[in-house]
Amino acid sequence: MEPTVEIAPGTTMTRQDILDQAGAPVVVFDRVRLAFDEKVILEQVSFTLLKGHTKIILGASGAGKSTILKLILGLLQPDAGVIWVNGERVDQMNEKELMRVRADLGMVFQEGALFDSLTVRENVGYKLSEELHWPDGQVNGRVEEVLGFIGLGQFIDRMPSELSGGQRRRVAIARAMAAKPRVLLYDEPTTGLDPMTATTVDEEIVKLRDIEGVSSIVVTHQLRDAFYVAGHRALRGPEGIVIEEADEQKSEEAEFIMLKDGHIIFEGPAGELRRSRDPYLRKFLE
Amino acid sequence: MDILIRWLKDALLELQEYVRLCKATARGMVTGPYYYRDIVEQFDLIGMGSLTVVVLTGMFTGAVLALQSGMTLDQFGARPFVGRLVSASMIKELGPVLTGLMLTSRVGSSIAAELGSMVVADQVNALRALGTDPIRKLVVPRVLAGTLMCPVLTVVSDFVGVLGGWLIAVLQLRVASSLYWSSVLEALYPQDPWMGLLKPFFLGFAIVSISCHVGLRTRGGTQGVGRAVTTAVVASSVAVLAVDFFITRLLITLMY
Numbered sequence: 001m002e003p004t005v006e007i008a009p010g011t012t013m014t015r016q017d018i019l020d021q022a023g024a025p026v027v028v029f030d031r032v033r034l035a036f037d038e039k040v041i042l043e044q045v046s047f048t049l050l051k052g053h054t055k056i057i058l059g060a061s062g063a064g065k066s067t068i069l070k071l072i073l074g075l076l077q078p079d080a081g082v083i084w085v086n087g088e089r090v091d092q093m094n095e096k097e098l099m100r101v102r103a104d105l106g107m108v109f110q111e112g113a114l115f116d117s118l119t120v121r122e123n124v125g126y127k128l129s130e131e132l133h134w135p136d137g138q139v140n141g142r143v144e145e146v147l148g149f150i151g152l153g154q155f156i157d158r159m160p161s162e163l164s165g166g167q168r169r170r171v172a173i174a175r176a177m178a179a180k181p182r183v184l185l186y187d188e189p190t191t192g193l194d195p196m197t198a199t200t201v202d203e204e205i206v207k208l209r210d211i212e213g214v215s216s217i218v219v220t221h222q223l224r225d226a227f228y229v230a231g232h233r234a235l236r237g238p239e240g241i242v243i244e245e246a247d248e249q250k251s252e253e254a255e256f257i258m259l260k261d262g263h264i265i266f267e268g269p270a271g272e273l274r275r276s277r278d279p280y281l282r283k284f285l286e
Numbered sequence: 287m288d289i290l291i292r293w294l295k296d297a298l299l300e301l302q303e304y305v306r307l308c309k310a311t312a313r314g315m316v317t318g319p320y321y322y323r324d325i326v327e328q329f330d331l332i333g334m335g336s337l338t339v340v341v342l343t344g345m346f347t348g349a350v351l352a353l354q355s356g357m358t359l360d361q362f363g364a365r366p367f368v369g370r371l372v373s374a375s376m377i378k379e380l381g382p383v384l385t386g387l388m389l390t391s392r393v394g395s396s397i398a399a400e401l402g403s404m405v406v407a408d409q410v411n412a413l414r415a416l417g418t419d420p421i422r423k424l425v426v427p428r429v430l431a432g433t434l435m436c437p438v439l440t441v442v443s444d445f446v447g448v449l450g451g452w453l454i455a456v457l458q459l460r461v462a463s464s465l466y467w468s469s470v471l472e473a474l475y476p477q478d479p480w481m482g483l484l485k486p487f488f489l490g491f492a493i494v495s496i497s498c499h500v501g502l503r504t505r506g507g508t509q510g511v512g513r514a515v516t517t518a519v520v521a522s523s524v525a526v527l528a529v530d531f532f533i534t535r536l537l538i539t540l541m542y
Contacts, residue, residue, distance in 0.1 A: 073415050099417050107415040113408040130321070131417045
């Protein structure tokens with residue numbers, strides 16, 4: 001029997017339902033706990049990411065933000081709790097089974113984590129040629145398409161060492177999106193970048209979400225970028241893609257999660273976060 | 287006492303992880319997917335890339351063996367037998383061990399540094415996120431190349447070592463060339479070349495698998511990479527000498 005995800009008490013969905021239906025829960029954390037020896041990293045963490053929506057995970061350094069992404073990818077296994085990704089339970093999978101789940105996930109690592117010995121073209125086309133075994137012509141076509149989408153077409157034959165920090169992050173985004181994953185995970189995508197460059201990275205996140213329909217989880221401690229991603233939307237116009245301020249309904253599709261010492265202390269949209277009277281949140285926002 | 291217990295626990299954990307890596311590598315060698323381009327690249331890097339250093343060490347070792355043993359043999363009036371000493375030492379022992387040690391310093395260090403840098407730059411996690419098993423992509427090609435190229439390099443080292451001995455024997459010790467070559471062959475039992483050829487398979491495997499293990503367990507940024515390189519070279523060097531002893535002991539029991 002096909003496994004089902006319980007999305008609400010008494011309501012379940014199969015994997016196929018989740019892949020097909022709009023607004024289905026693509027990532028579900030249910031009372032997840034993780035500790036390294038005595039140190040508790042995550043405690044009773046539960047949240048749901050809906051298809052086409054964004055979760056922005058905020059928190060101070062060491063709060064367990066990046067750990068959540070590693071748990072989704074199966075790079076770490078939780079001590080307790082359940083994790084569903086695209087309708088598959090990943091917390092008990094072995095490495096071989098996880099490869100199948102990762103095929104539908106993209107991850108943008110802090111600093112990009114591009115392969116130094118490969119060109120931009122080879123980095124972006126890595127998964128397509130090495131894992132999906134696409135023919136060379138098809139790989140090149142897709143690589144040019146995604147590099148064009150993020151505006152780095154002219155850097156296709158450069159080595160990663162020849163790119164600036166912002167360009168490296170954008171190439172990392174291109175690499176993550178090349179195989180058209182349903183979910184993209186961003187680990188501190190703008191940390192260490194100047195505000196102008198950070199905005200270009202934010203725009204790529206917004207474009208991927210609104211134009212390509214990719215669900216995303218953004219881990220960051222850069223409030224400016226977090227609110228930018230939540231407060232903007234991308235539209236395809238006659239002169240190409242335009243980024244504009246999102247209306248209230250669209251803004252609410254991006255939910256913030258605030259982590260403190262491994263616990264979720266807030267979950268909700270940007271407006272609610274701004275209005276919060278919680279002293280820790282106030283301090284963090286200020 | 288606490289320190290000793292912690293040290294023992296850490297050592298056992300390392301051993302357990304190393305055995306797991308070896309098992310996963312063995313599985314990766316017999317089941318796909320295979321990364322053929324990486325395999326060819328590693329054969330070139332480990333095999334062809336190490337040729338110069340192996341030729342140089344083999345040549346000078348053979349030459350110095352002839353020089354030293356020539357002086358000793360003179361005391362018994364046995365200088366014409368210098369070829370026996372050179373070939374027996376090179377083919378049975380020095381060829382495999384010196385090639386192993388050269389591979390450790392050249393290949394082991396670079397593997398630990400490369401994999402260690404990939405770990406600290408999150409590139410190994412990026413590989414996994416892109417659906418690639420790092421063992422199959424990074425470890426299997428290196429271990430295959432190390433295990434299969436070490437015997438080839440040993441044969442080269444043996445040959446140039448004997449050749450170096452010949453140069454000294456003919457040019458300095460004034461031993462007739464034909465006498466040198468006939469004594470080279472006379473010194474060897476039929477099993478000797480086999481022993482010299484079998485040992486490098488184990489040495490190559492030990493060097494590369496240990497270096498991969500240490501590289502993939504790198505922690506702590508660039509400082510950690512430095513530590514990993516030192517650990518890989520020290521552990522592999524000791525392993526070369528230890529594995530050489532145990533395999534020699536085993537082969538003597540089985541073959542002689």
